[in-house]
Amino acid sequence: MSTQETTGQTQSLTLVQAVRDGLYTEMSADEDVIVMGEDVGKNGGVFRATEGLWEQFGDDRVIDTPLAESGIVGTAVGMAAYGLKPVPEIQFSGFMYPAFDQIVSHVARLRNRSRGRFTCPMVIRAPYGGGIRAPEHHSESKEAFYAHEAGLKVVMPSTPYDTKGLLISAIRDPDPVIFLEPKLIYRAFRGDVPEDEYTVPIGEATTRREGSDVSVFTYGAMTRPTMEAVEELAEEGIDAEMIDLRTVSPLDREAIVESFKKTGRAVVVNEAPKTGSLAGEITAIIQEEALLYQEAPVNRVSGFDVPYPLYALEDYYLPNAARITKAITETVEF
Amino acid sequence: MSTQETTGQTQSLTLVQAVRDGLYTEMSADEDVIVMGEDVGKNGGVFRATEGLWEQFGDDRVIDTPLAESGIVGTAVGMAAYGLKPVPEIQFSGFMYPAFDQIVSHVARLRNRSRGRFTCPMVIRAPYGGGIRAPEHHSESKEAFYAHEAGLKVVMPSTPYDTKGLLISAIRDPDPVIFLEPKLIYRAFRGDVPEDEYTVPIGEATTRREGSDVSVFTYGAMTRPTMEAVEELAEEGIDAEMIDLRTVSPLDREAIVESFKKTGRAVVVNEAPKTGSLAGEITAIIQEEALLYQEAPVNRVSGFDVPYPLYALEDYYLPNAARITKAITETVEF
Amino acid sequence: MSVLERDPGDLVQVLDEDGAVVGELPDIGDETIVQMYRDMVLARHFDKRAVSLQRQGRMGTYPPLSGQEAAQIGSAHALGDDDWLFPSYREHGASFVRGIPLDQTLLYWMGHEAGNKVPDDVNVFPVAVPIATQTLHATGAAWAASLKGDTDTAMLCYFGDGATSEGDFHEALNFAGVFDTPSVFFCNNNQWAISVPREHQTASETIAQKATAYGFEGVQVDGMDPLAVYKVTREALEKATAAAPPDSGRRPTLIEAVQYRFGAHTTADDPSVYRDAEEVERWQAKDPIPRLESFCRDRGLLDDESIEAIDTDVTDRVAEAIESAESVARPLPEALFESVYETMPDRHHDQLAEIEALRAEHGDEVFFE
Amino acid sequence: MSVLERDPGDLVQVLDEDGAVVGELPDIGDETIVQMYRDMVLARHFDKRAVSLQRQGRMGTYPPLSGQEAAQIGSAHALGDDDWLFPSYREHGASFVRGIPLDQTLLYWMGHEAGNKVPDDVNVFPVAVPIATQTLHATGAAWAASLKGDTDTAMLCYFGDGATSEGDFHEALNFAGVFDTPSVFFCNNNQWAISVPREHQTASETIAQKATAYGFEGVQVDGMDPLAVYKVTREALEKATAAAPPDSGRRPTLIEAVQYRFGAHTTADDPSVYRDAEEVERWQAKDPIPRLESFCRDRGLLDDESIEAIDTDVTDRVAEAIESAESVARPLPEALFESVYETMPDRHHDQLAEIEALRAEHGDEVFFE
């Protein structure tokens, strides 16, 4: 069940291929795992995240559903309660809202409501985030909605390796997981991914770069411009620590607080609208647990408080390396 | 349109009577204002918030709808675009989720999407919050969902006077307002309410008690145990300032920051689950704008990160005066 | 011909309002019929006591079922061992038939999550408060049964007339139609969704005809006739578990059980505000209990004596259940955090500690004053 | 007898596949027919150019309409001056007929919100991307018109076959049935919802028959026959705006326009993955443009010369629209904050200032590299 078991063979995969590989791995290992959603079958998903699975596992395990998100998630609740492990795909995270009631009223609560008699192990996958010049509602980053709902876990990977390992963890998790995939970097780069099964634990952040001047917390697609900024600043002598949270619910409080205690300064980068985003939560955690270490305000580099724009404007909306660099510099110079 | 016009006559009303009075006032003044929802007509609403309106304004302006929240909010979007000012009631805020897609994808965005060609002036009213020994899903406090969505305003009054004045402002507002009513205190007390129309501005906090030792920020039903705690502490020599935010989107940043600069300490009290609630946002605002004044961590007294329990457990869940007192004391003594 | 293959506006009846047989009897033993009578009497008595507990402040808001016993008891008795039940919030009678102890139902309405912890060997889903949402769970579970090859298992799902207006109802029936799930959708059309009458809920003449939209059969049954309900439900369940489609006609069914809620929507509701006493009286003439009683007396299955014995037994059992439920202590704070996740996360430990610190300092009373 | 009063499985046709008249012609002037032809040719040409702009990287993802011109143009021409249109995202042709300039449609797909700023005198709702959500807006606006006494106004709402599976579709039609809103629900059943075929979307034999669930009429029309579409839509609009119910039969209608999308779902889609070329060919035989052309030639309304003139005119107009759209400058950052609220809140000023500071420091390029 862990890295030890792998043959040691790796493949060089894109992030979306790692999704597919994770699904394939778990479907091969456990016949209760099924994939369902709009266009996930013959079409292989609009992003090809389920490519080839229908050919491999057939109609009963890779299921094209009618066009109804509440239907997809709501039937998945019944399936999970009956003993399957459904992995519903919602085509874009902006289309999860028709299923919002099922997610918050049932997926998140079935175990609690029935005191464990019924459980709801499922992974709701959806591509999230902006930057691909997509139509309206195709670019949102609203992880804060799900992180505010107890009973759910929320995972947002940023590398092919983590994606496969976290997806496998999510499928094996006894509780429901919202798995938000950074579609901007679905194909932006490749990474080494073990061919065998392995897991990356849910709820653990990872340090992408160690540093001592300032802690930069981010996740998902924003890891890229953040790393760009951090590396640029390293050349200018600013030694930033870059933490990829990977899971936004539960947040890895320990990793956040520990890094902050070391640096005393923090920048949080995400693409959600600033007000009410998890950047606020992270800030609150820091000052609750490490106020005495704090040497500068926590700087939130987020999306703006507007509906995600059509693509002519999206480059102004999304945090970029220049904005992040500026925030880090300000924080260090405070 | 403002307090000046009133005759000076007041009535002593409960908070829910003030809702009704606000609706009555605006429906009398503007025939485009209509009320719609489940059981709002002959039945006068399950909390009697629309009592007598159907008799007064008839079937065409006080409309019992089929049992379908997305239907209620989605048709209200079309009505608003056509020139009516719908005031849909959702029976409990826990039942807003079937309408979540319409709220975030359309209500919040119609103006922006059409660059002002179509607008969506409407007030979605719903009773929120716990403490009335109600069944599951009848006690949630999920204002953070709506405050994270640009394009919406979110109002949460705590007194009969404010309720009527804010409701009238909300109905007259050119933009959509989510109006969350603290059902715990629907009938807990009475307050003087002018008979005539008057407005209380959206987006302005009010100071319920001036103090210099610590700022306590709260809203809605939590104002009551908070005030209890603050008054108790006053006797013990702790001089707390108590700010009722009244609107949680937009937050009154100025009021928050100003009070904090005075006291250097803050406690935020709300009944939403702590993680991802607006207490985090308020904390982030404070430390962004007034870190140098800060003398203690901002203390969040919130609900716990669990589904709102059935009523045998709710007294443990809801912040009470003892918990608030403790948090204030700790903050002052930090 | 199956009783399901008829015009959805053509009401299936077995007993008339006086309990006389007017239709073909279902294939059912006398013992079961008497058991159904007993269960209906129990449900009615339970209901009366529950309402009174609420009035006395010994229980929270409670949704009464009186008038709706035949629909619940008749359909629940039609279920096979492997079948599952997906209730809304009003089907205490049906849940009891399927094995949920009365004290657990009371506990639930007394605000204890424990009431929703359905016993392990009982396949009844927990109470669903958000209207119509359970129709999707039922479809999903039925679909899973079918995918797993459990061909003897069907899922019976209850919901109200009001529930048919929700999007989830539509999606659930549509999925069921597309995937041929072993589903029986059972609409307890009690004429009212709180204060909104059935005619105002939809312009469709019957609810049964809505099945047309999903490509399967809909049937209207007299929901205050326990034998008709049994019969229709049994046929629908058989159809649901027939050999695999397409050869066999294994298909879902929508049943509209026409009935009436005699009492308030819940104890928080006052129906006199929105409906006439006269209408209530008209429907009381269809009361399922005297109807089945008179049928049973005619057939010699019941007499004064056995009926009195049933009444006494039922009274005792409900009294015992109340005692048992009321003897359960208020749950401890840790119950708040229990089973939110399989494993309690760190922040839950911190939050529980916060409560415990307050309890240690001030005693438990500080939460309940 | 109204063409609406028929079995919902009985397809209404006026022209056969060769353009020969096989049904009763609608009451429509020759000029309008020629205009419809012209609009269909324009829509087809616009579509071709739009796809090619996308291929050249001059436009974002675009949903083509080719094959669906008759449904759009036929129905849009049936609208009266006061009627409103609620499109999904594919009805560029219908929107053009109702007054949305071509360059605005292009602008929208080039990622400019300005494209959605429908001109003041045009009653077309902005593009609705979340499937089926617009059905509720259309019902609500129709209801408002009825409440305000605007009895000449009806609302035409487009959506796809896939959209009928969403809960919002159900709720919209149910509200319309209950409140007798002046609504025409127009389903562009193009056989596919991306890769999911119509038969997999629902087990109901026709989409038209779903109207039964809402108590009003449903009708199936050959959606590739512009005259049949016109006729059915016109009758439905008349029914919607008839004198007030109950006397008159003022009722909503569900129209199922059976048609086919010749091209990809959007430019991001590859239909060869999920459907056969043969199927496409079969439907291409029903192409609405040659059908109406042949009808017009037969009636002497068009000849080679006039057709060539139309082609030239259409080519010019689309070319102009492209030029115009491409000449629009990228919006400035303040457009992000524009019209989120009527008045820009403080935090928007701060956030705009953040962008402006970066622009001042690094130039605009920093956002676009």
Ligand SMILES: Cc1ncc(C[n+]2csc(CCOP(=O)(O)OP(=O)(O)O)c2C)c(N)n1
């Ligand atoms: C989604 C949702 N909306 C509103 C409510 C509030 N509510 C509880 S019961 C009810 C009426 C239900 O009517 P019906 O479906 O006919 O069932 P009945 O109560 O008559 O058995 C309403 C509106 C709810 N529980 N869930």
Ligand SMILES: Cc1ncc(C[n+]2csc(CCOP(=O)(O)OP(=O)(O)O)c2C)c(N)n1
């Ligand atoms: C709520 C929602 N879910 C999913 C999508 C993604 N999506 C866009 S178009 C489409 C298929 C729509 O099919 P149909 O309704 O038949 O319309 P068509 O595209 O064929 O015109 C899907 C799944 C969406 N836009 N909205």
Ligand SMILES: [Mg+2]
């Ligand atoms: Mg009912």
Ligand SMILES: [Mg+2]
């Ligand atoms: Mg389609």
